[in-house]
Amino acid sequence: MADVLFSNVRKAFGSFVAVDDLNLSIEQGEFVSLLGPSGCGKTTTLRMLAGLEFPTSGEIRIGDRVVNDVEPGKRDIAMVFQSYALYPHMTVGKNIAYPLKKRGVPRAEREQMVAKAAEMLQLTPLLDRKPRQLSGGQQQRVALGRALVRDPKVFLLDEPLSNLDAKLRGYMRAELVELHARLGRTMVYVTHDQLEAMTMSDRIAIMLDGKLQQFAPPQEVYRAPANRFVAGFIGTPSMNLMDGALRQEGGVWVFEAPGLSLTVDALSDAAQAGPAALGARPEHVTLGAGPLRGVVQVVEQTGHENIVTVRLTDEIRLIGRLPGTQHLRMGETIAVGIDAQACHIFGPGASGTRLNLDELAMSERRAQAAR
């Protein structure tokens, strides 16, 4: 059963449409990330779920209840804010106890629950401190403690890790995943960091300009991006995208760009001759072998691998990966290949739809060919 359901939700601020016709169904116990660049409507979506903004039209459900007109405090949700929003005049203990106090939990029980939450997050020695006496990571844990102390139905997290340094962020990512596994609660997580979304989520909802682009598990988002925007947004280094044209040649599709011609297979019926874009992940670019020639422009060493930018023509640059032990010199001319089977073809425009067949349709077609 869906735990959180958005049906045709739209939110406009004056003439600016922040969220447009959003349909999203989140399962019980799922960890869902809302991912997108700033201004894509992800935070507005979360705030509507929290009850801090009200949808212009459409319906939002939590459990089996329509919550459009329910106050934030009565939605059985807890939220962690990007700024943590700890109450500066209250001690850590009082901060964590506040939601319980507001729900009329008796004092003795309250203290017990706070102690339990504090222990889970290793906050026990800090209970009498004020927020300003804590480090960023500790403040972050207090904010988490305040959210999980009363065991809400849904957790909302608004970029909770963005104010931490890189090392702590990695650590907290693992903590959050573990916490999610332990609590088994639905979590909705807003982030602009695709790495966070990829590593933590059961499913990722990618948004752009208020519109949902794709809602799928991380692997699917990576392997079969719904459109050119998703393809470019997910993955580091990002997918190589080249503009060109599609043309049919004796029943096969050929993608052509200046200095590049590639036979591509298995396009859906939506494919049309004309402008299109080709996408190839860096791991699908072979360096040192292949029909193309290019000049090594940049070599970025990350330790276990080298990320190499190769210039094919003045317009086309490809990024490829090499093991860290394999070196290339800048300015060197090398052979380059693109794995046509693993390429993506997108329709025209900045968010052109992916035209490849999905895996199911592909296997059907293969079976047909075998017969």
Place this chain on the structure above:
Amino acid sequence: MIRRILFNLMAWGIVLAVAFPLFWMLVTSVKPQFELFRRPPTMLPETVTFEHYWRLISQTNFLTYFRNSVVLSLSTTFVVVGIATLGAYSLVRFRYRGRESLAFLVLFTYLLPSVVLIIPLYLMLVSLGLSNTIFSLVIAYTTFALPYALWLLRSFMAGIPEDLESAALVDGASRLGAFKDVILPQLLPGIISTALFTFILSWNEYLYALVLVNSDSARPLTTGVMNMLISSFNIEWSLLMAASVMMSVPLIIVFAFLQSYLTRGFGAGGVKG
């Protein structure tokens, strides 16, 4: 080195210029009558007497005026701070048409010289049947203290992160509950400085008190003391100085207690980033 000496000299010069009249006021108030006009004047009184204070309290209306001033200033402060806090909250947190213009309109009233407003205000108060009461002064002071208070609190309020209130709402507080639990404690330094400003303004106000009130029972200190001790023939210097000292004492007490609040960095650390 020379710069530091010069700086110190300057600073002490300013301190002396400000403090000497106060010192002289205090000294004069405890000098006996015969020592007042001696030439050359005595810096420190040869004999210290409190007779002027006693006379002021026992033989004049001073205590009535004092009570009026206290009632007047406290009421004005309560009314102004109450309205300004809620008004500032509305101006900062709610989105509605004309919000900005409303804020500027309010400020505009503050820009009008009070002399211009005094006659219409007087006429209005008369037709309301409120003239010659302390209450009329509360209304009058509110009209010119409120705009400034509203703007002062508005900037304080804008400094409180909206997330804090959102967090309280999600945590189960009502809007009013969030206001009380989270906004008010954060706003305390702002409220205290606004209250001080309003209190001092109404404590020291003279013009409106002169025009709007002319019965002894409703007069505040400023006009009361003036009326009682300064006539065209004679100025009762020692009584006047004693009255001035006693008028200053409440302000000094209030300041001594609250100045630490004014400077305390209250909101630091609540919200990172």
